[in-house]
Amino acid sequence: MKVFTAEQIYKADKVTLEKQQISSDALMERAALQIFQWMHLRMQGAPVKIHLFCGIGNNGGDGIALARHLFEHGYEIAVYVVKYSDKRSKDFMINLDRLKDRKIWPVYMDADTDMPEIHPNDIIVDAIFGIGLNRTPDAWVAQIIKHLNTSKAFILSVDIPSGLFTDSVPEDKEAVIKANYVLSFQVPKLVFFLPQTGIYVDHWEVLDIGLDTDFLMNAKTDYELISKNEVLQFYRPREKYSHKGTYGHALIIGGSYGKIGAVTLASSAALKVGSGLVTAYVPECGYEILQTAIPEVMVISNGKSNIEDIEFDLEPTAVGIGIGMGTTDTSVKALENFLNRNKLPLVIDADALNILSQNQELLDLIPEKSILTPHPKELERLVGKWKDDFEKLEKVKRFSKERKLVVVIKGAHTITLFDGRGYINTTGNPGMATAGSGDTLTGIITGLMAQGYPSLQAAIFGVYIHGRSGDIAIEETGYQALIASDITKSIGSAFLDLFKVSEHERSDTSEKES
């Protein structure tokens, strides 16, 4: 699913009005009806008080139109108009009149109005600001937002939490609605997925308001959301007349005394995603450990106490390098020598990334389309500090474009960047913030590359499968008890899950067939 900028959304609106020959208030009516139906389906007329806080722009207009539908279906409502400006939008006014025609009189709020009482069991609809927010809300509006946030009532935000910009991080962190649920029109917004702004969105859902399909299909976006549908296109089925050689040979290079577990985790993950052969290249201390831990994996020991040189007599189809290998001078030299000889795109993680940060001239030796999988600290060492999440994305985009590398920014929503585009992952959970989780990801991506998945696909698909495996694993372990090897154990289920049809999809198909 594409992620549009605010400008693109406004453009989509405009094109829709022209092509469908409808008025803007008709589009607002569609939007309001969609939200109403969403709420009505869940509330079924429940006698819960609904407080609708509306601004004076089109987001406010949505809220006012929604109030009318709720009223007409017997819900107990209270409507507030937050008068942060005199420039009321046309469609807001149209809907305000429709509300007044039904003898509903909103409470007009300004800097002097007392805060309304809200019970924790009430529901708040937040329609103060939408994607038109272009400066920090005034102090008194921020006070209202704080009042709503501390009310403990369930907050449903229309389109985007009020106070959240679409393209920057809010300065006043308190002046933003913390939404329990956001109903976003037609497309999700990038800010839902970034660490500094995603915290305002507990859950989100997209409501289809019928924007022009041609425009939506053809618009080029900088970001794309990656769910099952997107990765299914990459999936390569196993062939009947195949053998282990068909599925490549993954080589995992790394490890040091006390850190052989990292190589073990990566190697078993590479096997589990279907790599035909997996070899681990480790210092001597790792030999017996690996042979005992995973009989399916071949092991080469360099006979030394650390990764001091990297010499092997095999032809891997993909190499994952760096985990637990240390950053001593000898490791640096070993990496440099290896990079001088290597021609294959690599998966580069952990200590190899740290070595590259400290010896940036080595970056020139990395083949195009290699994949870097840094966690935030490793990323900072590589591209320097950033002011906020948006600057981080721009810096990494530039770095990835200049070097022609795939960079995987690991986090709650891992973002894979390549050639100026970002792919936002939707799987995974906080239980995966655990030792070895990154080693598992390196193994998964290397294992996919070994089978011939092009590197961008291997990164996007690998990140998805890693997260989905974690999601399946926590069904048995819960967040706290999830450990990295549980992720690997669930890889098989994550692959099976790719082909499971959800209840929702099944009922969609049967409706179409009947």
Ligand SMILES: NC(=O)C1=CN([C@@H]2O[C@H](COP(=O)(O)OP(=O)(O)OC[C@H]3O[C@@H](n4cnc5c(N)ncnc54)[C@H](O)[C@@H]3O)[C@@H](O)[C@H]2O)[C@@H](O)CC1
């Ligand atoms: N995207 C779509 O397809 C549709 C969008 N609609 C709604 O329209 C919204 C956008 O509406 P608007 O463009 O009117 O913008 P908003 O309703 O977000 O904001 C209203 C106006 O307030 C002003 N403003 C911005 N920041 C301010 C501040 N801090 N203090 C005071 N005034 C400020 C701006 O001039 C802005 O246009 C969307 O978020 C959505 O809710 C729907 O009505 C229908 C369809």
Ligand SMILES: [K+]
């Ligand atoms: K809002």
